[in-house]
Amino acid sequence: MNDLYAKYIKKEALPTLFCPGCGNGIVQYAAIEAFEKLGIRNDTACVSGIGCSSWIPCYFKMDVMHTTHGRAIAFAEGLKIAQPDKNIVVFSGDGDCLAIGGNHLLHACARNIDITVIMINNMIYGMTGGQKSPATPTGAKTHTSPYGAADVPMKGSELAMTIGASYVARWTTAHPVQLEKAIEEGIKHKGFSFIEVLSQCPVQAGKNVFKEKDPVKIMEMFKEQTYVWHEGDPEQPGKTKIGLLKKDDDAIEYIDRVNNVLRENGIER
Amino acid sequence: MESLQKKEKTAVLQGNEACSQGALYAGCRFFAGYPITPSTEIIEMMSGAMQAAGGHFIQMEDEIGSACAIIGARWGGVKSMTATSGPGYTLMQESIGYAAVTETPIVIVDVQRGGPSTGQPTLSSQQDIYQARYGSHGDYEIIVLAPSSVQEMYDFTIKAFELAERFRTPVILLSDEEIGHMREKVVLQPGTENIHEGKKKYVVSPQADFFQGAWTTVEGQLHDDEGKRIGHLPQKSGDFIENICSKITDHIDEISSVRTYQMEDADIAVLAYGSVARPAMNAINLARGIKDDRGATPFRFLKEIKKRGVGEALRTDYSKLKVGLIKVNSVWPFPDEQIREAAKNCSLVIVPEMNIGKYSREVERCLGGQGTKVVSMSKCGGDLHTPNEILDRILEEVKVDE
Numbered sequence: 031m032n033d034l035y036a037k038y039i040k041k042e043a044l045p046t047l048f049c050p051g052c053g054n055g056i057v058q059y060a061a062i063e064a065f066e067k068l069g070i071r072n073d074t075a076c077v078s079g080i081g082c083s084s085w086i087p088c089y090f091k092m093d094v095m096h097t098t099h100g101r102a103i104a105f106a107e108g109l110k111i112a113q114p115d116k117n118i119v120v121f122s123g124d125g126d127c128l129a130i131g132g133n134h135l136l137h138a139c140a141r142n143i144d145i146t147v148i149m150i151n152n153m154i155y156g157m158t159g160g161q162k163s164p165a166t167p168t169g170a171k172t173h174t175s176p177y178g179a180a181d182v183p184m185k186g187s188e189l190a191m192t193i194g195a196s197y198v199a200r201w202t203t204a205h206p207v208q209l210e211k212a213i214e215e216g217i218k219h220k221g222f223s224f225i226e227v228l229s230q231c232p233v234q235a236g237k238n239v240f241k242e243k244d245p246v247k248i249m250e251m252f253k254e255q256t257y258v259w260h261e262g263d264p265e266q267p268g269k270t271k272i273g274l275l276k277k278d279d280d281a282i283e284y285i286d287r288v289n290n291v292l293r294e295n296g297i298e299r
Numbered sequence: 300m301e302s303l304q305k306k307e308k309t310a311v312l313q314g315n316e317a318c319s320q321g322a323l324y325a326g327c328r329f330f331a332g333y334p335i336t337p338s339t340e341i342i343e344m345m346s347g348a349m350q351a352a353g354g355h356f357i358q359m360e361d362e363i364g365s366a367c368a369i370i371g372a373r374w375g376g377v378k379s380m381t382a383t384s385g386p387g388y389t390l391m392q393e394s395i396g397y398a399a400v401t402e403t404p405i406v407i408v409d410v411q412r413g414g415p416s417t418g419q420p421t422l423s424s425q426q427d428i429y430q431a432r433y434g435s436h437g438d439y440e441i442i443v444l445a446p447s448s449v450q451e452m453y454d455f456t457i458k459a460f461e462l463a464e465r466f467r468t469p470v471i472l473l474s475d476e477e478i479g480h481m482r483e484k485v486v487l488q489p490g491t492e493n494i495h496e497g498k499k500k501y502v503v504s505p506q507a508d509f510f511q512g513a514w515t516t517v518e519g520q521l522h523d524d525e526g527k528r529i530g531h532l533p534q535k536s537g538d539f540i541e542n543i544c545s546k547i548t549d550h551i552d553e554i555s556s557v558r559t560y561q562m563e564d565a566d567i568a569v570l571a572y573g574s575v576a577r578p579a580m581n582a583i584n585l586a587r588g589i590k591d592d593r594g595a596t597p598f599r600f601l602k603e604i605k606k607r608g609v610g611e612a613l614r615t616d617y618s619k620l621k622v623g624l625i626k627v628n629s630v631w632p633f634p635d636e637q638i639r640e641a642a643k644n645c646s647l648v649i650v651p652e653m654n655i656g657k658y659s660r661e662v663e664r665c666l667g668g669q670g671t672k673v674v675s676m677s678k679c680g681g682d683l684h685t686p687n688e689i690l691d692r693i694l695e696e697v698k699v700d701e
Contacts, residue, residue, distance in 0.1 A: 093509040095517040104364035108371025111355045137360040
C-alpha cells in the first residue's frame with residue numbers, strides 16, 4: 031500500500047464499496063494528497079451525503095460526517111459557522127448535490143460561505159443501480175429513462191458560478207494532478223469553492239451513458255471531449271471546458287460579512 | 300433583548316420569548332431556523348441573542364437545512380437548537396432520525412398549530428403528539444417535553460438541553476400556539492448554565508466532538524463505536540437499535556416528570572399535557588369548589604342555576620366529586636409507571652386534548668389493565684377546552700357511572 035494511502039485510510043474498513051474501475055479512488059487520493067500538502071488533517075472535517083461518491087471520506091482517518099441524502103452542505107454550513115477557523119470539505123455526487131440537495135447548494139453558493147464542495151459527476155445514480163440523474167446526457171438510456179433521457183443535463187459548475195460561488199473548477203479523473211491542485215486551491219480560497227470532477231462509472235453508466243464499459247477508455251474519452259480553458263480563451267463548441275472556471279478573491283465570505291455587520295453594530299467577536 | 304443578565308429577575312414574557320431566554324441560559328450558542336407561524340418570535344429573538352452572546356445564527360433556506368445545520372454545529376462542539384411549527388417540523392423529521400442514530404444532542408422546538416398541511420397557521424393544537432414520537436422513519440426512542448405555562452417554556456427548554464446532553468439524543472420541546480403566544484410572569488436565572496456531560500457508557504456511537512484529534516466518524520448508517528457501518532450485519536444492527544432505545548427506556552425514572560394536583564383522595568382524574576392542562580386544572584378547582592381569584596366558582600354556580608334551575612343546582616354536590624389532575628410534563632417516553640401510580644385509586648380518567656384523541660390511546664393502554672375507564676375528550680378546531688366543558692364532561696361521566 032502506498033504510504034500516503036496507508037496514513038489516511040482506515041485499513042480495517044477495506045475493501046471500499048467502489049466497483050472495479052470506479053473513479054472515486056482517484057478523487058479520494060487527490061483529496062488526501064491535498065490535505066497532506068496543506069498539512070491540515072486535524073483542522074479539516076469531511077462531510078458527505080448519500081451515494082457512491084459520498085462514501086469517499088468514510089475511509090479517512092479524519093473527522094468525518096456521513097449524512098443524509100442531499101444535505102451534506104447544510105450540515106457543513108452548521109459545522110463551519112460553529113468552527114469558523116476550520117476547513118470543511120464536502121464530497122457529493124451529481125444526484126446528491128444537484129437534485130435532492132440543489133436548494134442547499136444554491137444557498138451556500140449565494141452566501142459564499144467558506145466550504146469546499148467536490149462534486150463527483152458520473153452522470154448516473156450508481157448506488158441504486160443506474161437511474162437517470164440531473165447530469166445524465168440527453169438521450170441516454172438508463173433504468174428510469176428506458177427510451178432515452180428527455181431532460182437537458184444540468185451544469186453544476188456553471189450553476190455554482192452564476193449563483194455566487196467564488197471559486198469554481200472542473201476537472202476529470204483523467205487529470206488527477208490538476209484535480210489535486212484544484213482541491214488545494216479550493217480549500218485555501220476564502221469563500222465557497224465548487225470543484226466538479228467528471229468521473230467514470232463503468233458499471234452503471236458505462237454502456238448506456240458513455241457508450242463504453244472500459245474505464246481507461248472512458249477516461250481517454252474525457253480527455254478527448256474536454257479542453258483546458260484559460261481566461262479569455264474562445265469556447266470550443268461540442269466540448270466541455272475544464273480547468274479553473276472562476277476565482278473571485280474580492281467576493282466577501284459569508285462569516286466575514288456577518289462579522290462586519292456585527293462590528294458596525296458594536297459587537298466585536 | 301439583553302443577552303445575559305447578572306441576577307435572578309422576574310419578567311412578563313411571551314412563551315416563545317421565554318424559550319429563547321431558556322436556551323440562552325442553557326448555553327445554546329447556535330441557532331439555525333426558518334420563520335414559521337406561530338414559532339417565529341423564537342427565531343427573531345435568537346437571531347440577535349445568539350450573536351450578541353458570542354454565538355452564531357443562520358437563517359437557512361428551509362427547515363430541512365435548519366435541522367441539518369444544528370447537528371453540524373453540535374459536532375463542532377456548540378450546543379444548538381432550532382424552532383418551528385407543524386409543516387416545518389414535518390420537514391425536520393429526516394434529521395431527527397439522523398440525530399437519533401448518530402446520538403447527537405440537539406433541541407428542536409415545535410410550537411404546534413392546527414394541521415394537516417398548512418392547516419391553521421394561527422390557531423393552536425396538540426396534533427403533533429404522535430409525530431413528535433414517531434415522526435422519523437425507523438425505530439428509535441426520543442424525549443419530548445410539553446410545557447403548560449410560560450415559566451415551563453423557560454424551564455423545559457433548559458431541561459431539554461440537559462437531557463439532550465445526558466442521553467445524547469434529540470429532545471423535542473412540544474409547545475403550542477397558546478403557550479407560545481401567552482404572556483405570563485416568569486422567573487429568569489442569571490448567567491449561563493455550563494452543561495457538560497462526560498463520555499456515556501450507554502451511548503454506542505462515537506462521542507468526541509470534531510477537531511479534537513479524535514478522528515470521529517459520524518455515520519447515519521447503523522454503526523459500531525468507531526462509526527464503522529454495521530447495517531449489513533443483522534445481529535449487530537438489532538443490538539444497535541436495542542441500545543439506542545434502551546438508553547432512554549432504561550432511564551425513564553430520570554427523564555419522566557408527572558405532576559399531580561388534588562390527587563390525594565381522587566377517584567376521578569383528568570390527565571392532560573401542554574396548554575390543555577390549564578383549563579383542566581381550573582375544572583378541578585370548579586369541581587372541588589376551590590375559589591380562585593377570578594370569581595369563576597360563583598359564576599359557575601349562577602350559570603348552573605340558570606341552566607338546571609335552583610333545585611337541581613343546589614342538589615349538585617360538588618364536594619362529593621373527588622377529582623384530581625395528572626399533568627404529564629414529559630409526554631415521551633410514555634411515563635407508564637408514574638401514570639399508573641398517580642391513577643392507582645381512580646376508576647375514571649378523562650383525557651382532554653386538542654387533537655382527535657391520540658394520547659388517550661396510550662393512557663388506555665397504560666391504565667386499561669388495572670380496570671380504569673379512560674375517556675377521550677378530543678377537541679379540534681383551534682380553541683382550548685374551557686374549564687366548564689371539562690367539568691361538564693366529568694359530571695356527565697359520573698352520572699353515567701352512577
